[in-house]
Amino acid sequence: MKTGAAVKAGGLPLRAARTSWLVRPRALLVTLGGLVALVLLMALNMRIGDIEMTVPQVLRAVVDSSGGDHFVVMELRLPRALTGALVGAALALAGAIIQSIARNPLASPEILGVTTGASVAVVAGVVFSGSAAGGVSGLLASVGIPALAVIGGLGGAALVYALAWRHGLDGFRLVLVGIGVAAVFTNVKYWLLTVGDVNDTGRAMVWITGSLNGRGWEHVVPVALALAVLVPLTLLGTRSLNALRFGDDTVIALGVRMNLARGLLILGAVMLSAAATASAGPVAFVALASPQIALRMTRSAQPPLIASAVVGAVLITGADLVARTAFAPTELPVGVVTAVLGAPYLIYLLTRIRKGRT
Template sequence: MRFGGARPFRLRVVPVSGFLRPRQLAFCGGLFVAVFVALCWHVSVGEYGIPLPDVARALLGSGDPGTLLVVQELRLPRAVVGLLAGIAFGMSGALFQTMTRNPLASPDMIGLTQGAGTAVVGGIVLGWDFGLGTQALGLLGAFAGAVVVYGLAWRRGTTGYRIILVGIGVSWMCLSATDFLLARGGRFQAQAALGWLVGNLNGRDWQQAAPLAAALAVLVPATLLIGRLMRTLLLGDDVAQGLGTRVQAVRLAVLLTGVGLVAFATAAAGPVAFVALAAPQIAQRLCRTAWPPPLAAGLTGALVVLASDVVARELIPGTELPVGIVTGVLGAPVLLWLLIRVNRAGSGG
């Protein structure tokens, strides 16, 4: 419509989803390099030290037989499990924080890792593994926790706020059940369960790395696709629906993808604490975006896990600490900082 020769007014809607910005591309490129360097560093450090150039040659399949054996068979599987688990935890945290529009929402907080822990401890202490291994029990426990959270949060649809509140309640229920099982079990059973519960890469081999790699080959592209679709949720459910987004369908897809990521990562490496909480927030601030970017969050998570595992191995000579202890020490200040920021913003309740 024209008024007195004026140009017609057109409402232009700029899509929330889009391609990576130059800053995100540069940051992700730098992270790829940093993760590769951290992987080589992780493999080179140990009782039998290997120079970084020899590690790079061994990764390409050349070098003396002794170095090839140490790198490819003894150290590389552990590093690969840590790298893949960090990617999965970081991306799952980015999905949940974006879906709920809350920086405190992560699998650690809404009962998913706790559900996996309860299932694994129950299988170890009670012997109710039904022939399944730790990985299968962790997968079943995480998915069971997600079903309970989603079912209790459903009331003619779900909201991020209800998912967080219900998830916190389910998380504490699972923690109580786990403590009861540990108290009931024997000393050796409790030690085996605790070694897994804190998040541990000790003794990991290709049997844990292969299923996790296969799962991420499907879940990572799905996460990147869903991440573009879900950004309209940042505008609120009503606005998202007005823009044509099927809010409940997208939210369910986010939940299933995020649960898949955290379930396979937890099954392989245990519930490594705070990576899913801290990595998306670090990536968001470095990329200067309004939401945690999933790819950058995944690479940040991989970098955090690899570096933390090196610290866990070398901090006390002769003792290999579980990686979850180091990430917990580093992640606790991040959680306190987020709580302070949310409270100052007036959204902390």
């Protein structure tokens, strides 16, 4: 793209060696503003606890290891805040990829079977570990809930992908198959909750709602590694992702290996969703709403990846702050807040799509 055309398109070309990118100033401003808001929200979140702190005290405790507040902030509060931000970024990035591939603003990791598959695996592990002796209980203790979530999420995504494949992968068929598989998984999950012991199902319900309570560095590391590996790979596939928003014939004419590109990008979205779900549970609506919010803020043709990730981090961090303060001293799971805020947004999207078609 020539420089003049790029500027008219709302972007500035950036070249390095044989590679070039189109940098959009509005998307850059949205991303930077989101990062500032994220830091402030994390600082406000970390001041809440048994030991009340001011924001300057929190910021000072992060850099000053000699004070008594350093342990409280670094070992108890910062891991929770980082887990929320990283989980939000991973879910939003996965949502942006899936919505771009499916060409549908209502698409999210839920339709790929990731979150519902993870929920079934975790509920089954918790319920059977309480009702069976030895083998299953020992398996849960050795594998752990995060590993079960990853296994279930990958298994659910593999099932959806296999059922949706018909000499290629069509975005519309992927959405329909994903909705059907998610409905089956949801009913299996509720059946397991019904037949399980009330104490075991209570533990499972806390996880499947989506919660950041008690999160430590062991929850930060997996999702951080997933982002560190998959974000650069996803950005390398941005050209293919931009092409996939056109019709299949156009994509093939542009020389893009359509099925391979879709498969690799969906695999990346599945891995991001699985890592996020394993760390905080299936937090609802973040992957659905964040890309659409970023899309409208940046005025892009499709959900921007980095801006969507930042918006997702801000959404979960802000929702966790609301969950901890709205009914203090009682803390709500963050998934409850995102569901309450996300349901009206889903209705808005449905209404907007219907008006557009009319």
